[in-house]
Amino acid sequence: xxxxxxxxxxxxxxxxxxxxxxxxxxxxxxxxxxxxxxxxxxxxxxxxxxxxxxxxxxxxxxxxxxxxxxxxxxxxxxxxxxxxxxxxxxxxxxxxxxxxxxxxxxxxxxxxxxxxxxxxxxxxxxxxxxxxxxxxxxxxxxxxxxxxxxxxxxxxxxxxxxxxxxxxxxxxxxxxxxxxxxxxxxxxxxxxxxxxxxxxxxxxxxxxxxxxxxxxxxxxxxxxxxxxxxxxxxxxxxxxxxxxxxxxxxxxxxxxxxxxxxxxxxxxxxxxxxxxxxxxxxxxxxxxxxxxxxxxxxxxxxxxxxxxxxxxxxxxxxxxxxxxxxxxxxxxxxxxxxxxxxxxxxxxxxxxxxxxxxx
Amino acid sequence: xxxxxxxxxxxxxxxxxxxxxxxxxxxxxxxxxxxxxxxxxxxxxxxxxxxxxxxxxxxxxxxxxxxxxxxxxxxxxxxxxxxxxxxxxxxxxxxxxxxxxxxxxxxxxxxxxxxxxxxxxxxxxxxxxxxxxxxxxxxxxxxxxxxxxxxxxxxxxxxxxxxxxxxxxxxxxxxxxxxxxxxxxxxxxxxxxxxxxxxxxxxxxxxxxxxxxxxxxxxxxxxxxxxxxxxxxxxxxxxxxxxxxxxxxxxxxxxxxxxxxxxxxxxxxxxxxxxxxxxxxxxxxxxxxxxxxxxxxxxxxxxxxxxxxxxxxxxxxxxxxxxxxxxxxxxxxxxxxxxxxxxxxxxxxxxxxxxxxxx
Numbered sequence: 081x082x083x084x085x086x087x088x089x090x091x092x093x094x095x096x097x098x099x100x101x102x103x104x105x106x107x108x109x110x111x112x113x114x115x116x117x118x119x120x121x122x123x124x125x126x127x128x129x130x131x132x133x134x135x136x137x138x139x140x141x142x143x144x145x146x147x148x149x150x151x152x153x154x155x156x157x158x159x160x161x162x163x164x165x166x167x168x169x170x171x172x173x174x175x176x177x178x179x180x181x182x183x184x185x186x187x188x189x190x191x192x193x194x195x196x197x198x199x200x201x202x203x204x205x206x207x208x209x210x211x212x213x214x215x216x217x218x219x220x221x222x223x224x225x226x227x228x229x230x231x232x233x234x235x236x237x238x239x240x241x242x243x244x245x246x247x248x249x250x251x252x253x254x255x256x257x258x259x260x261x262x263x264x265x266x267x268x269x270x271x272x273x274x275x276x277x278x279x280x281x282x283x284x285x286x287x288x289x290x291x292x293x294x295x296x297x298x299x300x301x302x303x304x305x306x307x308x309x310x311x312x313x314x315x316x317x318x319x320x321x322x323x324x325x326x327x328x329x330x331x332x333x334x335x336x337x338x339x340x341x342x343x344x345x346x347x348x349x350x351x352x353x354x355x356x357x358x359x360x361x362x363x364x365x366x367x368x369x370x371x372x373x374x375x376x377x378x379x380x381x382x383x384x385x386x387x388x389x390x391x392x393x394x395x396x397x398x399x400x401x402x403x404x405x406x407x408x409x410x411x412x413x414x415x416x417x418x419x420x421x422x423x424x425x426x427x428x429x430x431x432x433x434x435x436x437x438x439x
Numbered sequence: 440x441x442x443x444x445x446x447x448x449x450x451x452x453x454x455x456x457x458x459x460x461x462x463x464x465x466x467x468x469x470x471x472x473x474x475x476x477x478x479x480x481x482x483x484x485x486x487x488x489x490x491x492x493x494x495x496x497x498x499x500x501x502x503x504x505x506x507x508x509x510x511x512x513x514x515x516x517x518x519x520x521x522x523x524x525x526x527x528x529x530x531x532x533x534x535x536x537x538x539x540x541x542x543x544x545x546x547x548x549x550x551x552x553x554x555x556x557x558x559x560x561x562x563x564x565x566x567x568x569x570x571x572x573x574x575x576x577x578x579x580x581x582x583x584x585x586x587x588x589x590x591x592x593x594x595x596x597x598x599x600x601x602x603x604x605x606x607x608x609x610x611x612x613x614x615x616x617x618x619x620x621x622x623x624x625x626x627x628x629x630x631x632x633x634x635x636x637x638x639x640x641x642x643x644x645x646x647x648x649x650x651x652x653x654x655x656x657x658x659x660x661x662x663x664x665x666x667x668x669x670x671x672x673x674x675x676x677x678x679x680x681x682x683x684x685x686x687x688x689x690x691x692x693x694x695x696x697x698x699x700x701x702x703x704x705x706x707x708x709x710x711x712x713x714x715x716x717x718x719x720x721x722x723x724x725x726x727x728x729x730x731x732x733x734x735x736x737x738x739x740x741x742x743x744x745x746x747x748x749x750x751x752x753x754x755x756x757x758x759x760x761x762x763x764x765x766x767x768x769x770x771x772x773x774x775x776x777x778x779x780x781x782x783x784x785x786x787x788x789x790x791x792x793x794x795x796x797x798x
Contacts, residue, residue: 099725233662233683236595236676242694242719290676291647291793292668303592305674307666309651315664317595317649317676324592324692326720326729329699333683335601340688342699342715343729350727356701360601361685366458368709368743370685370702384727434650434791 084398087113088390089151089175091142091166092158093126094252096180100155100207101130103386110394112136113152116145142166146173153397156180157207159258160265164189167204171196176203176397178390179414182265186425187418194411203396205389205410206417208273210345212388215353215379216277222339222377223278223332228359230336232314235278237271238329239345240303240321248322254300262300263322264421270328270345271318272420275308276413278332278339283416284308284316286434287423294323306424309434336360340374347385354378443757446472447749448510448534450501450525451517452485453611455539459514459566460489462745469753471495472511475504501525505532512562512756515539518617519624523548526563530555535562535756537749538773541624545784546777553770562755564748564769565776567632569704571751572744574712575636577736581698582637582691587718589695591673594637596630597688598704599662599680607681613659621659622681623780629687629704630677631779634667635772637691637698642775643667643675645793646782653682665783668793695719699733706744713737 088104090097090112104110112132117123120140127138139145146154146169153176156166160182167177177197183206184190197204210216223229243251252258253266261268286309293304303321328345331338337359347353354376362371383391396407423435447463449456449471463469471491476482479499486497498504505513505528512535515525519541526536536556542565543549556563569575582588602610611617612625645668652663662680687704690697696718706712713735721730742750755766782794
């Protein structure tokens with residue numbers, strides 16, 4: 081009885097790895113079996129600072145961790161430009177791959193990673209935590225409700241944060257050789273993912289970058305936006321930025337309902353999250369108010385969303401160990417997100433022309 | 440002591456006139472002195488149905504009302520295509536003009552109206568009610584606060600409502616000869632106005648329509664959007680629609696703060712309205728929540744916003760009667776809004792090319 085406990089290796093000691101280490105510890109079906117850095121001192125320091133289990137092994141190279149037979153899965157928080165090399169090698173070593181976003185520099189590299197995972201029968205999932213919050217599924221029910229929400233017509237999302245001067249100078253996310261997609265790959269990953277979530281993962285027909293992206297001196301995007309258009313006429317816009325106050329909005333508007341939330345990436349509070357909806361909204365006769373006020377839906381969460389992510393990933397890995405196939409849903413979603421990011425980049429390069437999405 | 444009471448004439452019995460009649464009655468410095476329709480029966484029916492004062496005069500033509508020396512000001516809810524003719528004639532008859540939005544078919548016609556009002560020394564104001572809600576000024580304080588909000592960088596607005604089949608078939612707002620701007624002139628007027636409000640009425644450099652506008656069979660816009668770009672790099676997007684659930688959003692993001700509200704056109708409730716702000720928002724160390732929750736600012740309103748509008752207009756008219764000059768702020772704002780609507784139309788016609796705004 082009980083779930084199989086999956087042993088995780090952590091490939092690199094980026095600051096996001098601290099959060100995911102905590103999540104692995106919190107997830108009931110996962111444990112940290114090892115950590116690797118390019119220096120054994122750094123790995124050892126990480127293990128101590130983050131209270132890793134005493135039996136977790138410390139590795140001074142990524143290769144050595146990947147050779148450890150006790151490790152079932154790896155969490156990869158390395159800079160995006162290193163994902164291709166290490167995710168593919170992990171797959172070849174039969175390690176399941178929980179890959180930090182943005183998953184790749186472009187869809188072609190991601191396809192190589194996906195193929196390596198498929199060939200080797202390992203699960204691939206990207207590290208988008210909010211997808212695993214229980215709130216997300218409840219919002220999905222609302223968006224799928226033909227009576228309360230109707231047909232989706234318009235989505236707007238925004239994820240921005242005001243990066244400090246150190247970040248803007250030295251973070252991997254502003255370095256062209258490490259995270260070439262900049263704010264688009266980092267913050268934009270969430271905004272695009274939220275649009276796809278609202279559209280139930282139907283790809284748009286065209287993506288058009290908005291005028292006015294901001295670049296740093298090295299040519300990396302610090303802020304940009306785009307508009308998306310679907311075959312059926314649905315439209316979406318998003319904005320992503322390293323230069324403005326922390327904002328995490330989804331507004332999804334259907335023929336009969338509206339959904340709002342302002343904390344989709346990280347809920348305001350760890351154990352409780354909410355969103356608001358309106359359905360068949362109307363105005364009083366003299367337009368002095370709304371016929372009904374928005375409804376707030378409050379969801380309690382026993383585990384933080386990152387632990388829910390680890391639990392779901394470990395559950396899939398456990399199933400695969402017991403003979404199930406890999407779950408294609410997650411790499412498919414990552415790939416659709418990546419296709420749109422690529423199209424935004426292409427549209428900017430082509431002077432804000434619409435770019436067709438070819439799946 | 441006491442304000443001068445301004446006598447209003449109502450030029451046409453559109454359904455919006457019912458709301459504004461109530462507002463004139465509620466405003467302490469205004470009264471309804473007359474109502475005109477193209478038929479005296481219709482005007483008389485309107486007076487009865489809306490409990491107009493017993494001494495209000497009933498006119499069977501707009502011209503006759505404009506000839507009444509007891510009438511200081513007119514409220515003009517006629518279809519947009521008739522604004523040029525009747526607003527100009529009203530100004531020539533020395534009537535102050537409260538003009539329903541969209542104020543004109545295009546900026547050239549509006550300029551003729553503005554000139555007629557200036558030459559004749561009468562006040563022009565458009566009927567955008569939310570500009571007069573006390574909440575609006577308090578939001579302006581937040582947006583101007585360099586500590587709490589910083590510099591404006593991004594704005595998104597949306598105003599949409601799900602028009603019923605009768606509206607989509609027969610309302611003046613979907614008829615090319617009456618309200619040629621359709622949803623852009625009606626709902627879009629608000630979204631554009633809210634963007635200008637957030638930008639403190641600085642005009643953008645370019646306006647680019649988004650791909651995917653929806654037209655009816657007569658070629659009138661039922662849904663569209665655009666992106667705006669300022670000289671200093673500020674960006675804005677808006678969406679307006681007759682086809683989606685009632686939604687009235689402003690999201691304004693600065694370098695240090697964010698403002699949200701979801702009922703900017705008509706507050707959820709008549710006597711109380713709110714908006715939320717975040718300032719210098721941050722995430723906890725393990726990204727498990729926000730450092731501080733959004734603040735809700737609640738504003739009580741003694742009068743509904745449309746009565747505040749009438750009160751302000753009547754106050755200006757009273758000042759002019761006492762020798763003051765007309766207030767240029769209001770026609771200037773109307774004109775800036777109209778310039779942007781015109782640019783959206785031009786951009787759509789030019790295949791979504793950016794259109795420069797020339798003031």
